[in-house]
Amino acid sequence: MMRLCYGVVEGGQWIELLLMVLFCGQSYFFSSYFWLIFGKNLFFGVMSELIPFWRLLGHDYFPLGVLMRREFGCSVWKVSVDIGCSCPNIDGTVGTGGCLFCNTSSFAPSRRFREPVVSIVEQIDVGIRQLKRRYRHAQKFIAYFQPSTNTHLELEDLERFCRLALGHRDVVGLAIGTRPDALPEEVLEMLGFLSRTAWVQLEIGLQSIHQKSLDFLNRGHDYLVFRESFRRCRRHGFRLGVHLILGIPGESREEVLATAQEMAFLQPDSIKLHHLYVVRETPLEKLWRAGEIRLTTLEEYAGLVVDFLEELPPTVVVERIAGEADALFLLAPEWTGNKHAARNAVNQEFQRRCSFQGRLWLAKKKRQLIVDS
Numbered sequence: 001m002m003r004l005c006y007g008v009v010e011g012g013q014w015i016e017l018l019l020m021v022l023f024c025g026q027s028y029f030f031s032s033y034f035w036l037i038f039g040k041n042l043f044f045g046v047m048s049e050l051i052p053f054w055r056l057l058g059h060d061y062f063p064l065g066v067l068m069r070r071e072f073g074c075s076v077w078k079v080s081v082d083i084g085c086s087c088p089n090i091d092g093t094v095g096t097g098g099c100l101f102c103n104t105s106s107f108a109p110s111r112r113f114r115e116p117v118v119s120i121v122e123q124i125d126v127g128i129r130q131l132k133r134r135y136r137h138a139q140k141f142i143a144y145f146q147p148s149t150n151t152h153l154e155l156e157d158l159e160r161f162c163r164l165a166l167g168h169r170d171v172v173g174l175a176i177g178t179r180p181d182a183l184p185e186e187v188l189e190m191l192g193f194l195s196r197t198a199w200v201q202l203e204i205g206l207q208s209i210h211q212k213s214l215d216f217l218n219r220g221h222d223y224l225v226f227r228e229s230f231r232r233c234r235r236h237g238f239r240l241g242v243h244l245i246l247g248i249p250g251e252s253r254e255e256v257l258a259t260a261q262e263m264a265f266l267q268p269d270s271i272k273l274h275h276l277y278v279v280r281e282t283p284l285e286k287l288w289r290a291g292e293i294r295l296t297t298l299e300e301y302a303g304l305v306v307d308f309l310e311e312l313p314p315t316v317v318v319e320r321i322a323g324e325a326d327a328l329f330l331l332a333p334e335w336t337g338n339k340h341a342a343r344n345a346v347n348q349e350f351q352r353r354c355s356f357q358g359r360l361w362l363a364k365k366k367r368q369l370i371v372d373s
């Protein structure tokens, strides 16, 4: 309730005030019925920019689950699929060492256990069975081409894999993980074509806008490459997600804010935030064992996440707030993979500040409107 009040005062959002007064602050209870009765489109369009509607559902940021319910009307989960591709930063196209933190075996069971890559449909079936065991309410699924750089293969093969995944009876969409320098125009055209009839998202790993951080992480690309790829992708109509790391050694809070403000300017459809964690058999492991890097504590990281999200428009979906790693590979920090701890720390920080995603962005927008008028 307090947080809702703060949003009203800070953002001057009179509609939110009216709702709050009418329903005596029982926003969560009320909104469940509201959601069911009025359907998915009521608060979208112009309103969604000005009113963080997901706050009425009790969230401090716009989570993926809310987007999925809005888009598909049911609980939708991403099922990881390995299409067996390589990465330009490993196979010599761009570099051979890979990113500082990367061990592709830690991404997916198929790579972890050196299993032969089974068919796409088989992987989806197995993944769905596992997700349904874990989340009983899971109904539909997004096929997520996850490990490595999934646009780094022949166009015909990629298109065939995409169509196979989208043809699965329980799959309602497709997400493809890649890096910004592996996006030839013909791939974008193919994805743009698919997106006319299906939910398609490209997830681009950026990690930071700062060159010193990209160099430290051995990404093998600069920020301009990302900007150019992002601009080209936008012309094709599919959804765009961006992966970022907060807490990169040597990056200040101001530099994290600069990355957030750049994302606020670009407005991708979604972001995934990760902390820097150490997995086995990576160059980062050597630095960590030598005591040459310091990793963020959970409290520090939660502060950075909230700093970041306050600057981000309320329309950008937050798909992830911290990284995860398989226990077989994880070395540090020990809180990695504890989703509840990360979520609680972030929620507590939001509460401590009486804040929410987009609070500073909305305040700036309001000031701009006043100046313009």
Ligand code: SF4
Pocket (backbone or CB within 6 Å): 087, 088, 089, 090, 097, 098, 099, 102, 103, 104, 147, 148, 149, 179, 205
């Ligand atoms: S671009 Fe992705 S797959 Fe390639 S080395 Fe970096 S993190 Fe690993």
